[in-house]
Amino acid sequence: MGSRVDLLNHAGYREDGRTQHELRDFTVDLSKHGHADGAAAVTHGLTHVLVTVFGPREAKSRAQTMHDRANLNVELTIAAFSAGERRKRSRGDKRILEMAATIKSTFEPVVQTNLYPRSQIDIFVQVLQQDGGLLQACINATTLALVNAGVPMLDFVCAVTGGVYSTSPMLDLTLLEENDVPNVTVAVMPKTGKVTLVTMETRLHVDRFEEIFRLACAAAKVLHKEMKDAVRHRTAELVSAMGAGHGAPDRENTMIMDES
Incomplete structure (x- = not known):
């Protein structure tokens, strides 16, 4: 079945002026947020996500306590004003629970929970x-917030969405594109090339899947460089502040930087 909307003009550009393989503007803010041990605000185009991390800390209940490792607890909220539909989503919303579970399962093999x-x-x-x-956006922001909190991980996790319009692969889809074309989200650990997540909500022909998967993995490496640069810049700021005698270092200063 073909697309219902013309997503590419005659010159091959998308509605927002990007080419098919071009990523949206990506911004990162690693400023301290309240009492959180780590935080990251990330934008991909007009999509904006804030992640805060608390811990590792003592488990609140016996049911959540695991004797050999830390438990990752992921809670997701969607602001009522975040989309045009103005629909309020409760924490028990099926889509929210599924997305929180996906984020949890993506990071469980990556965070070194056995240390805590x-x-x-x-x-x-x-x-x-x-x-x-x-x-x-949620996965990339979670990676950066965990790094900012000094939580040891095997690698960064970098995620990209891709889809196929007619026979043309497209990366980093807007909502208009996402609603109209078969799409997939891929999360990669760039250092090893291991894939921690592949999720599809629509059917995609196997021949097209291989192509978009390969492109998404390449795009994840581009994002990885941007994410590392943001962490490096924030670390330099903190080191500079410490050198200027701004009090004792706190947890935020224990950020891990993977230079490999």
């Missing part, structure tokens, strides 16, 4: 604005 037995790491994801690529 009988504890928990709380990850709070707030969706402030959405215009496509919501899961990729």
